[in-house]
Amino acid sequence: MKTQNKEVLFGLYNDETELLSAIKHAKDDHLDIMDVLTPFPVHGLDPLLGLKESRLHIAGFVYGATGTLIAFLFMTWVFVRDWPIIFGGKPYFAAPSFIPVTFEFTVLLAAIGMTVTFYTICGMGPGIINPILDSRITDNKFCIAFDVTHGNANEEKFRSFFSKTGASEVLSKNI
Amino acid sequence: MGHYVSPLRIPLIEGNKTYAEITDDICKPTERTPTKLWVLAFTVSVAFLALYFFVVTWTIWQGIGSWNLNRTIGWGWDITNFVWWVGIGHAGTLISAILLLFRQRWRTGVNRAAEAMTIFAVICAGQFPIFHMGRVWLAFFVFPYPNTRGPLWLNFNSPLMWDVFAISTYFTVSLLFWYTGLVPDFATVRDRAKGLRWKIYNFLSFGWTGSAKHWQRWEALSLVLAGLSTPLVLSVHTIVSFDFATSIIPGWHTTIFPPYFVAGAIFSGFAMVLTLMIIARKVLNLEQYITIEHIESMNKVILLTGSIVGVAYLTELFVAWYSGYIYEQFAFYNRVLGPYWWSYFGMMTCNVISPQFFWSKKIRRSIAWTFALSIVVNIGMWFERFVIIATTLARDYLPSSWSYYSPSWVEIGMFLGSLGLFFTCFLIFTRVAPVVAIAEVKSILKVAGDQYIGPKAKKHDHH
Numbered sequence: 001m002k003t004q005n006k007e008v009l010f011g012l013y014n015d016e017t018e019l020l021s022a023i024k025h026a027k028d029d030h031l032d033i034m035d036v037l038t039p040f041p042v043h044g045l046d047p048l049l050g051l052k053e054s055r056l057h058i059a060g061f062v063y064g065a066t067g068t069l070i071a072f073l074f075m076t077w078v079f080v081r082d083w084p085i086i087f088g089g090k091p092y093f094a095a096p097s098f099i100p101v102t103f104e105f106t107v108l109l110a111a112i113g114m115t116v117t118f119y120t121i122c123g124m125g126p127g128i129i130n131p132i133l134d135s136r137i138t139d140n141k142f143c144i145a146f147d148v149t150h151g152n153a154n155e156e157k158f159r160s161f162f163s164k165t166g167a168s169e170v171l172s173k174n175i
Numbered sequence: 176m177g178h179y180v181s182p183l184r185i186p187l188i189e190g191n192k193t194y195a196e197i198t199d200d201i202c203k204p205t206e207r208t209p210t211k212l213w214v215l216a217f218t219v220s221v222a223f224l225a226l227y228f229f230v231v232t233w234t235i236w237q238g239i240g241s242w243n244l245n246r247t248i249g250w251g252w253d254i255t256n257f258v259w260w261v262g263i264g265h266a267g268t269l270i271s272a273i274l275l276l277f278r279q280r281w282r283t284g285v286n287r288a289a290e291a292m293t294i295f296a297v298i299c300a301g302q303f304p305i306f307h308m309g310r311v312w313l314a315f316f317v318f319p320y321p322n323t324r325g326p327l328w329l330n331f332n333s334p335l336m337w338d339v340f341a342i343s344t345y346f347t348v349s350l351l352f353w354y355t356g357l358v359p360d361f362a363t364v365r366d367r368a369k370g371l372r373w374k375i376y377n378f379l380s381f382g383w384t385g386s387a388k389h390w391q392r393w394e395a396l397s398l399v400l401a402g403l404s405t406p407l408v409l410s411v412h413t414i415v416s417f418d419f420a421t422s423i424i425p426g427w428h429t430t431i432f433p434p435y436f437v438a439g440a441i442f443s444g445f446a447m448v449l450t451l452m453i454i455a456r457k458v459l460n461l462e463q464y465i466t467i468e469h470i471e472s473m474n475k476v477i478l479l480t481g482s483i484v485g486v487a488y489l490t491e492l493f494v495a496w497y498s499g500y501i502y503e504q505f506a507f508y509n510r511v512l513g514p515y516w517w518s519y520f521g522m523m524t525c526n527v528i529s530p531q532f533f534w535s536k537k538i539r540r541s542i543a544w545t546f547a548l549s550i551v552v553n554i555g556m557w558f559e560r561f562v563i564i565a566t567t568l569a570r571d572y573l574p575s576s577w578s579y580y581s582p583s584w585v586e587i588g589m590f591l592g593s594l595g596l597f598f599t600c601f602l603i604f605t606r607v608a609p610v611v612a613i614a615e616v617k618s619i620l621k622v623a624g625d626q627y628i629g630p631k632a633k634k635h636d637h638h
Contacts, residue, residue: 039194039363040614041390049387054395060403074319078328087332100337100414104344107407111348111400115355118396119381122389124358128382135366137385138359140194 006175008034009158010133010145011167016042019142022165023048031161032150037133037143056114063113064106071105072098131175141168148172186625186632187281190463194617197464201609201616202364204459209606212458217602223595230588231306239309241585247578248568252586253303254418255560256593259443260300261342261415262436262556265408266444267293268349271356272404275397280623281472283615284465287360288455289448290353291608295600296447297346299593304338306589334417341414348407352400355393358383360609412440419563426506426567429494435487442480442526443556445473449549451601453542455610464611467540474539477552481530484559488527506567514579515566518558525555 013019019042026033027048036049045051075098079085084092119125137143144167146158162170192200209217234241244251267289274282305314317339319329329336362383365376383389416436419427449470456465495507511519529551538544570577582590604610625631 036387037385038387038390039198039385040359040618041394042387042618045387046391051388051391054392056392056395057399060399064403075331078319078331083325083328085330087330090332094332097332100334100410100417101331101340103410104337104340104407107403108340108344108347111351111403114396114399115351118355118392122386122392124381124383124389126381127378129377130382130384132366132384138363138366138383139198143385 005149007148007172008133008145008175009148009155009170009172010143011162011165012134012136012141012143012169012171013166014141014168016142018166019144020044020048022144022161022167025165026144026161029157029161031146031158032153034145034147034150037137037145039138039140039142042142056118059117060110060114064110066113067106067109068102070109071102075101131173133173133175134171184623184628185468186627186629187284187466187468187623188464188616188620189466189625191626191631192463192620192624194620197617197620198363198367198613200460201360201464201611201613202367204605205364205607205609206367210458213602213606217599220595220598220602223592224599225595226588227592227595230585230592231302233585234306234589235311237585239307241583243580243583243586245578245580247571247576248565248580250564250568251580252561252582252590253307255557255564256590257300257303258415258436258560258564259557260296260303260593260597262412262440262443262560263447263553264293264296264300264345264349264444265412265437265440266448267291267296268345268404268408269441269444270448271352272401272408275401276405279472280619281469283612283619284469285448285452285473285611286615287353287356287608287612288452288604288610290349290356291601291604292444292448292451293349294346294353295597295604296444297342297349298600299597301342301346302593302596303589334414334421337414338418341411345407345411348400348404352397352404355396355400356612356615357608359385359393359614360612363613364609409437412436424506424567424571425500425502426510427563429491431487431490431494435484435491438480438483438487439526439556439559442477442484442530443553445477445480446549446552446556449473449477449545450553453546453549455605459605459610461611464616467542470542470545471536471539474533474545477549478530478533478539481526481533481552485527488523502572505570509570510562510566513566513570515562515569518562518566522555522558522562525551526559529555 011022013022016038019036019038023033023036023045033049036045038045046053076093079094080092086092087094090097123130133143133145134141144162147153148155148158159170188197190196242251242253244253267286270282270289271286271293274286305311308314317329317336357379358381361376361380362385365373365380368376413433413436416432420429420432422428452465452473453470456462492507492511495503498504529548532538532544532548538548565580569579621627626633
């Protein structure tokens with residue numbers, strides 16, 4: 001990922017309960033949180049940060065429905081139009097025996113489509129390097145990050161916030 | 176945390192672990208030099224893998240005639256092994272997907288390894304129908320692509336064709352699901368690594384940072400993939416059973432096959448998970464993450480599915496008798512008392528009688544018993560497939576074609592070799608990837624760690 005020349009001030013917390021109460025404080029203080037990074041999905045974090053529910057499942061439905069249509073229509077075209085053959089006395093349009101392949105193809109397209117979409121919208125992929133604030137964030141530290149260079153951000157305000165909410169460490173990094 | 180946890184809940188993570196200790200314990204096996212035991216196991220597995228390459232080359236060179244299949248018995252050890260391996264794979268998806276939907280927390284200790292097992296088992300399963308094709312270099316004919324032969328399309332009405340779609344979809348979806356779960360854990364390994372190791376894990380972790388929005392999407396993706404995998408896994412063994420059930424062979428042509436095959440698949444899969452986990456937890460020092468509670472839970476699943484399979488066997492016999500249809504009656508008479516009576520006997524003993532020991536809590540919680548019975552169940556489930564396939568074909572409609580089948584050394588070698596392929600993959604997996612889902616275990620620590628719940632819980636309110 002290309003550097004954006006952002007000065008990031010971040011605090012590390014030792015526990016998810018401390019993190020959640022700190023975020024509540026940040027909200028009360030009207031601080032603009034750039035990102036929250038955690039070693040595992042912390043429950044109750046999304047509503048606090050005001051994150052809207054992911055629409056990934058809608059994308060999954062669209063991919064799946066595409067798969068259903070492609071598979072069913074293709075088999076219909078093959079056996080009714082392109083090369084009609086009678087198999088075991090069945091009619092050309094033997095819909096029930098198209099079901100297994102249609103189902104499998106639906107699942108296949110939904111799964112591949114959603115996974116690819118997930119990595120794309122998250123800006124992830126093989127070999128992609130995203131800036132890492134601290135190597136302990138994937139271990140046992142819970143991080144709140146502020147963009148110091150953003151608009152009228154006030155670094156002092158952030159620092160006092162971190163000391164008030166009990167951050168174990170406050171660090172900054174240029175990304 | 177403010178979560179209410181029922182006092183009846185049992186701890187799933189032992190040893191008063193902190194988050195950092197969890198990271199350490201699970202990452203360590205990938206970081207230290209391999210133990211002697213691992214090297215020994217790997218050497219043996221690779222030897223069997225070499226045998227596999229040899230017999231496969233032999234099969235391609237000499238043709239399928241090097242197997243002992245004959246005009247009457249067209250499916251033997253190959254399809255037996257195929258169904259056996261696919262069945263083993265099912266437990267991984269059951270643990271990772273169905274137990275996720277049911278919010279079973281104990282899945283987090285074993286899901287990663289079980290999913291890996293699924294993927295390797297499906298790879299092994301795929302080998303048998305592929306090489307049974309004979310002219311394996313034309314194997315791509317199974318995919319519907321515009322070709323110069325008309326284009327002549329596939330027979331989409333055939334259950335064998337459905338199988339191609341089912342198995343390849345199952346493999347792809349399992350791989351995506353497994354890898355998506357691995358990405359955050361690869362990031363954990365990356366952040367502990369340096370130099371070349373960092374480069375490799377950086378590549379594998381796709382640039383994961385742990386951002387709240389990414390976790391939210393990750394959970395959404397996992398949930399939908401679980402929702403897709405659940406009907407998928409049921410469909411896969413249903414379709415495998417269609418290979419038999421949609422034919423008009425007495426003994427195969429039964430409506431009971433799909434549920435009976437699915438139950439059998441889960442049964443054998445859990446047995447294989449237990450065989451692997453009992454060894455892995457010991458060798459990799461993961462006894463505090465894969466606890467006796469996990470083993471007991473899996474033994475309960477084995478008891479349930481084993482009993483379902485037992486009921487299915489008895490139902491088949493009853494229906495054959497009650498139908499009044501002499502061909503069906505003969506097929507089952509032949510299964511029980513015919514030339515392959517020993518395999519029916521082995522199947523009944525291993526699959527119906529042996530899991531009943533798990534009614535005893537003491538046996539369910541005994542490592543030695545569980546290990547022994549898990550192997551017995553795996554043998555029994557192999558016999559089940561052999562009984563269904565070989566005994567049925569050996570006595571067809573025309574007594575002059577009746578025949579007997581025993582495998583050639585090539586077929587035996589291919590089965591043993593597939594075990595080598597499986598264990599080689601699994602042993603490499605234990606060296607390069609975290610065997611327990613680190614992030615997921617951390618996320619249940621406060622509701623399942625022994626310092627928070629259970630008899631050893633500290634009295635203080637930790638919040």
